[in-house]
Amino acid sequence: MNGLNSPLRKEAVLDAVASAIRTIEAERAGLDLLVHTLAGPTGLAFHRCVAAVLAGKGRVIVTGIGKSGHVGRKIAATLASTGTPAYFVHPGEASHGDLGMIQTDDVILALSWSGETAELAPVVAYATRFSVALYAVTSDEGSALARAADGAMILPKAAEACPNGLAPTTSTTMQMALGDALAVALLEARGFTAREFGLLHPGGRLGAGLKLARELMHGGEALPLVRKGTTIAEAIVPMSAKRFGCVVVVDESGRLAGLFTDGDLRRALAAKSLHGVVDSVMTKAPRTIAPDTLAAEAVEMMQSGSITVLVVVEDERPVGLLHLHDLLRVGVV
Known part of the structure; x- marks a missing residue:
């Protein structure tokens, strides 16, 4: 007796699936809270961020460290692929010369769950000194990042899917969803077409499907x-x-x-x-x-x-x- 025919194996599979369902349900609950949050001040900050990007002549500079940084890289890639010039600046490298990548016409999107990430301090100080638009995605409206930002999109303090409440799971899902929402709002505001999308995605099956x-x-x-x-x-x-x-x-x-x-x-x-x-x-x-x-x-x-x-x-x-x-x-x- 081996594989999935083993009673022990079947029990383990059921446990794993149950765990997966709990994780997804926890993250879905976080997204539901995020939707409700957008009806308040977070929605206003989101609108201001969209307006700033549309009015600006520069790019969107996405920054963050740790899991927020990984999410930030994805957000920057999604923005760039949907018609909003964007790139990611690592906050650790920023204080070693990469601040030169940020121009006064840019809009900075900084991600930090706590809003107190020390590595973001040079980016925040640079934005303040040179009047670069700064928008924050954080869970603490009283944090240093939220106070320094031109607009703070406050994420609800939803429970992490991690049973220990430690590993970023629900929090990063909400960050990712808000980043996707930003990209789509900008795409729709610009009237970005499937043809334009195809020009930025010439490779693979997606690119082939966008041929005329x-x-x-x-x-x-x-x-x-x-x-x-x-x-x-x-x-x-x-x-x-x-x-x-x-x-x-x-x-x-x-x-x-x-x-x-x-x-x-x-x-x-x-x-x-x-x-x-x-x-x-x-x-x-x-x-x-x-x-x-x-x-x-x-x-x-x-x-x-x-x-x-x-x-x-x-x-x-x-x-x-x-x-x-x-x-x-x-x-x-």
Whole structure:
């Protein structure tokens, strides 16, 4: 008897899961308290911080030490990736020359649960001396950091998930959530688009999903086109030459009229009607997308419709063809 079949092992698994649930519930309780806190002075400080960043010409300088520092690095990365220039300055390095990274047009976001972190003192003093906007995230409104800040976002003193009440767990979750809230509020205020997001995330599946249909489609000479009235036998030629398993059918004005697929061809063969015209067997309302449609949206349309090709249309005219293989090639799926 071994692995999960052991009664002792099953008991240990149940204990571990129960512990996980307690941790998540404790952190969720902290987030609930944070939501209520935002209805008061913390919400006002949050608003002032957002306004200062939007009005400023510099960057957001995030700082903190210990677990707050790790959270701060993530907040800085999230801000930068969503259109708000930001970077992290380690408070220990700040007093050894890195204060030079902070400019008067910047906004400092300092994280400290106690608000009395000694390592932050040089950053706070520098902000005061050179009138750099300083916003604090702390749990103590009477702390030195909160008093020195232009606005203090006071986190509720929620119980840590750690049974000893020592390891930062609920507290760092609230810090992280507030940082995400700040990034999203700034993103929304700026009208930051998915296209802009894609420019900052060119790599990996996320970057691939943010590519546009026009970047992946087959257009111009590569687009298999025939006019209405073309016989099925004639349509087989571009269908075979372009190897998409279909041809796009247009009317006399060049507007999309339909899509003739290999499935339509098989049905025509079964009916022995190769001398008929594509109009009689084509799909008259094929699925279409605009050139600026995100690749991720195209994948969803293909999957929901159980199809492998989309016609890219602009001003009612087909300008390209997007195949599932194109999305596989760039790693969207």
